[in-house]
Amino acid sequence: MASWLPETLFEIVGQGPAPSKDYYQLLVTRSQVIFRWWKVSLRSEYRSAKPGEAKDTHEEFLENSHLQGKFDFLERLSDNLLLSIISYLDLEDIARLSQTSRRFAKLCMSDELWEKIVHSCCDTITPDMRALAKDMGWRQMFFTNKLQLQRQIRKRKQKQGSHRTSHL
Structure with missing residues (x-):
């Protein structure tokens, strides 16, 4: 690595x-x-x-x-750099890090971090997956199993289809 x-x-x-x-x-x-x-x-x-x-x-x-x-050099790092570093950690380490300070709790729960993690785990992110992540959040999407995700994407498409036909 x-x-x-x-x-x-x-x-x-x-x-x-x-x-x-x-x-x-x-x-x-x-x-x-x-x-x-x-x-x-x-x-x-x-x-x-x-x-x-x-x-x-x-x-x-x-x-x-x-x-x-007497400097805390971690505190001086930008959020973007910290998010990049955190994205390489194991899930258990991310959970522990989130408990160390308000700043790390916010970073460890951020959509930006979980989007990076999802991208590193998935070969492709479809537009439907991206839209679902916008609705439910990247962290929730990461922890949702594939069958549930497929079901939610299907429901979302059906809802959009019925929403379009009701406006016609």
């Missing part, structure tokens, strides 16, 4: 809080977490400061409280 992932998984660059003008970069690759900093100062004691870099494996980073600081 790691081969499907791009080499750079996450990158954020920013400037330190005022009055600092220092720049920072956090780069997460498939194998490393890299933290870089550039000191920008008019003060004479910092003029000769060279840029710095700290590289660790993912495991070393998790154990290195100095590198992690």
